[in-house]
Amino acid sequence: MKHPWDAHFLLLILLHLFGGVTSQVNPGVCRYPLGMSGGQIQDEDISASSQWSESTAARYGRLDFEEGDGAWCPEVTVEPDSQKEFLQIDLRSLHFVTLVGTQGRHAGGIGNEFSQMYKIKYSRDGSRWISWRNRQGQQVIEGNRNAYDIVLKDLEPPIIARFVRFMPVTDHPMNVCMRVELYGCEWLDGLVSYNAPAGEQMSLPAYFNDSVYDGAVIHSMTEGLGQLTDGVCGLDDFSHSHVYNVWPGYDYVGWTNESFPAGFVEIMFEFDRTRNFTTMKVHCNNMFSQHTKAFRQVVCYFRSEADWEPTPLVFNPGEDEQNPRARFVTIDLLHHMASAIKCRFYFADAWMLFSEITFQSDTAMYNTTLAPPKSGLPPNIQPEDDPTHKVDDSNTRILIGCLVAIIFILVVIIVIILWRQVWQKIVEKSETLAYTHNQASTSSEQESNSTYERIFPLVPDYQEPSHIMCKLPEEPASSSTAASKATTTTIVQEGAPHYAEADIVDLQGVTGSNTYAIPTLVMDLLSGKDIGVEEFPRKLLTFKEKLGEGQFGEVHLCEAKGMQEFMNTEFSFDIPEEQTVLVAVKMLRSDADKNARLDFLKEIKIMSRLKDPNIIRLLAVCIYSDPLCMITEYMENGDLNQFLSHHEPEGQLALLSNAPTVSFNDLSYMAAHIASGMKYLSSLNFVHRDLATRNCLVGKNFTIKIADFGMSRNLYSGDYYRIQGRAVLPIRWMSWESILLGKFTTASDVWAFGVTLWEILNFCKEQPYSQLSDEQVIENTGEFFRDKKRQIYLPQPELCPDSLYWIMLSCWRRNTKERPSFQEIHRALLEMHP
Known part of the structure; x- marks a missing residue:
């Protein structure tokens, strides 16, 4: 007797069979x-x-x-x-x-x-x-x-x-x-490269860049292949992806019509030889609720020898405003002979998104069948030499596919009947054994000697550490650092004690970054239940402004009443006790997981030990109930970036504009404060990893204290470069070895200090390397690596004397050992302006 769920089960199998064959090459089967x-x-x-x-x-x-x-x-x-x-x-x-x-x-x-x-x-x-x-x-x-x-x-x-x-x-x-x-x-497509405009960003935000393109990417993509040929089709909703933990739009390469006045995007395809083309299939998104549709027209030109054919092929697929599902649009190429095809895809709406483009020529076939290739067939044999590879037309392929599906369904029905009526208990025991086997296999790679058993099915046996997405130079650098976790690993400066990667305390802070990264040995010295700060009553905090938010929490600007009563004798405010104190409150989300909560408490313990006049102090905590909070100083003049951008250098121009001014001596004074705070951190082998004017707060009389709120603030989102959806990094402040090798040391903090000093002397009116795109900034780090004297340095600011610019240049030396220490920088700044 058949059960009601049998029909549903067979329907799911049919959907799997016909829905799973989505691209000419299926990575799950092509193995x-x-x-x-x-x-x-x-x-x-x-x-x-x-x-x-x-x-x-x-x-x-x-x-x-x-x-x-x-x-x-x-x-x-x-x-x-x-x-x-x-x-x-x-x-x-x-x-x-x-x-x-x-x-x-x-x-x-x-x-x-x-x-x-x-x-x-x-x-x-x-x-x-x-x-x-x-x-x-x-x-x-x-x-x-x-x-x-x-x-x-x-x-x-x-x-x-x-x-x-x-x-x-x-x-x-x-x-x-x-x-x-x-x-x-x-690879039966024969495609060797496609050239296209670089993908763009939607305001959702969704990023439609071709993140795995292996050609050159500056303003356009040339001489490479990437996501349009990786065998992975995008989902109906482009904000989701087949790939785990990536950004919205990852599966698609997309463009907006605002960037193309002519109304079309031109893509050129180069092939290994002249071919007789039958069809081109373009997988498009059609999420019209987000102003995204498949193209309304495509015009293709063909080049068989040296010249392009004068008469193009024109195809109009017709718009679909009823079905928002992504789909393949098939263009009949009418057996044109060509070694290159240039197609202009015309917009049907504000956005046009492609995830796969495949070509079928007279020798093409679909690499999606479940049968292995002909036994003993060498991989270098041409498909036309083997009759099993020939395909006459698409109807034949569909007929063969249907027959295979019917046979498969019949086999499945027989297996289901046997399973339900005779072998159900045996299968249940087998499943239990299989589960035990799978659990054991995760901890050992020696479960089977069969190569094929370990290839099928596709399993995620390679979980790589996150690493910055960049173009490494042709001669890769030290392999030991390249193998490390670039966005999370911190290594202490040469000359200081060295610590293994596994011995680094790595905290994911509220702001989405590590506040300070420190060796485990130092963390051990901070062990103990006493965190050195008092519990503060939440009712005495008055919300004023939301400063920013990160993945795990928010940062609020608050007024604290009676804070003086909760401070120890080592710290005092120069304001009356009855007056409220301006504080920053880092608040952990109440739904944060256990690891985030533990990291938050570790961050409190670390911050409570930082006691320097140029480092933001932890004043109190609220940890007896949710949400967990840490209360830190906040300076009345806000962050240094905004402070300087609203001031002008002393001079005639400032007098005419009646703008507030800051003298050169004041700028040098503030720079010396930052160097002093970093000298203190480096003495503890702490690495900041995000030193910039946005992370420096300004108090009375131009006092500077170093903080870490910058990353959480939307105001500074443009200062950070998104890395494969996993992290955002301040690449314009980062040293070449941090970007290319993932090395974060005190020496890389020195590099960032040089950029921060450049910001100060420019009154924060301009972003570092403003004339370069993010990708060009990364490419420039490759020039630092190669050291062929082609690297681009930040220019000398107008107000900057040669002696101060020399300090900047010394911070940007290629060899980390040749960069000055913060002690040397601080001493030099004091000598310039005692």
């Missing part, structure tokens, strides 16, 4: 070994930078093979700063690579060499090499922990390449050996 372990890749297609001996040559770098001495091994010990060694595979044609596997040298127990980390570079033409990075911008991939286990890592995003290099990375000199395999399928 077949490309021939290193199977032998389809020939020895002559495997090369290396060097080899230890003939028996450890490149041809022995095949996964799960023990020939020769058991692996490829480079000639020399791999050094942390040298990434010249690589194992290269030529796939003979373009492939869509979704997965890689690595193994060390075991050699029957004789060998014990492996690579704990590695990077991947790839090329489509053999001349331009691209460094792979994941969706969070991280380049380093976690490798092996022993010499014999196979470790599989998903490439998110996948790569489209003919040549692939594995580059071992080490954090200390060591001998490495590698065996590798690539998994994927042939």
